Amino acid sequence: MQFQQTIRKPVTCSGVGLHSGCRVSVTLMPAPLDTGIVFIRKDVSGSPKIQVSIENIRPSLLSTTVGIDGVQVQTIEHMLAAASGLGIDNLLVEIDAPELPALDGSAQSFVSLMLEAGIVSQDRRRSYLKVVRPIEVIEGNKRIAIRPASKSSVTYTIDYAHPLIGRQTYDYDWSRDAFVEDIAPARTFGFLQEVEALWEAGLGLGGSLQNTLILSEEGLLNEDGLRFADEFVRHKILDLIGDMMLLGVPVIGEIEAVRSGHALHARLVSRILESRDNWVLVPAQAPVSAGRLRELPPSLVASPQRD
Template sequence: MICKFQRTIKREITIKGIGLHSGEPVTLKLIPAESYDGINFIRNNVLIPARIEYANGFEFSTSLSREGQSVRTVEHLMAALYFTGIDNLFIEVSSEELPILDGSSILFIEKIKDAGIVSLNEEKIYAVINDQITVSDGDKFIKGRPYEGFVATFQASYNNKIIGNKMYRYDSTVKDDFLNVAKARTYCFLEEIEFLRERGLAKGGSLDNAVVFKGDTVLNPEGLRFEDEPVKHKVLDLVGDLYLLGMPIIGEIYSYKGGHRLNASFVRKLIEESKFDVKYASEVIDSMSGLNAKISS
């Protein structure tokens, strides 16, 4: 979906919950912004732009920091903002970590849609990938290439019968495909929980906000939302991290076993090697064949 104009929300939204890793209560206030304001977090009166330049923590989530203030686990909200086409927003955070809610992005999206989305007067800006690009870490890698639209694929490789080598390909031009990704919850293995808590993580985790595997068994009474929910959630994380470029991408992204750190490395390499062109929505639409360009205001 190509949105022609920049977007924000119609009215302020308040969202309350707990942090997945901190276990602390947190209140978010999502506040409408003007064209070209971008997406910005505010913590203790410090503005932290949702840009890769401020990303400095990738241990089981993505964190942003500036002037001694940090916000953690931003990827689920960032994915929700991408899926709803929000370019400009101020996000006041009462605690260091964003609320985990149900472990996916869908509740953020529902809150944003309930508040209403408004188009602004200025054209939306896109990052159009202009060449092939690859980042790797051992056997993990992420590849990008030019494409008429936005596609993000995650390929897993687990010694686990449920996840195994499953793959999911999100295509922004497919109607409502974003719901398949947005509803997918974060997950972990039971044997990881003690390790995480020893490191001060997962203090707020429960079966209400994460899928927990014990070997090849799902411990959540309701089971999985999708047969391939874990890989769909990895696509969600990828989309959220990619949005730290500061604008939506036009291109095809393929991730093999990638995580937050590799996602960030990919975005940084895109910038450092100038592997994308900045274009207004009208330029993107004009350059496409029309087969993949579905246009929204």
């Protein structure tokens, strides 16, 4: 993808927020060049705008939240993953509650909605943040790192003492098709014994078998079963792809995450932005027609770094 992209026309969906249990309606709208992703809380007086950026991240358990001046939007990661996976850079997101709808607990419905709106190229090249030296964040036995590479990829490992999960590792090569088919359908998950504690903390109030894989001690409560045997680790990659949107530009590098989660994903984004010597901003390469390609010496014909 060489040029910035947005959607062609507004599209709306509604549902229930996973943690707040609030009914919420969301309208995705086209946005001008260099907007990034901006939420508009139209249920709050003055309709405040909240830019998706690491400066606006707010402390939050089990989800990613952005806010400004006391106004927040929670559980943004699945919608952001859909935008990132489809290569959408600029989007206005009108919302009438403090949390995105859970829908089916994956990014699939947001992907369908964005494809229904249509995706259009805009009149300016994308910039990429290309990592040139490794950057790592470690917290106990959790770890996430990004290393220089010519293409973007993620290797994610999770390790849960549960018979259906155990240790799962998934290698994801960043591409639109791989995202839509292999990552977007993976649903969020939770453990039955944690549900009561969540409720006491005022979280998970909208959670149900319609939007969450719920694990009992031995198995899965969802009667239809899993979409993939390793749906759990795929969902962690989905979350990471969404959280990396906090950078503000797409990243080029090889990410390795072990037992990571939203807080560590956000710490990696912060660490990247602070480590100014460890990356460069590069413009997307100029498109080259087939005819012109034949005239160029092979050394000048670089392959696209990310689609």
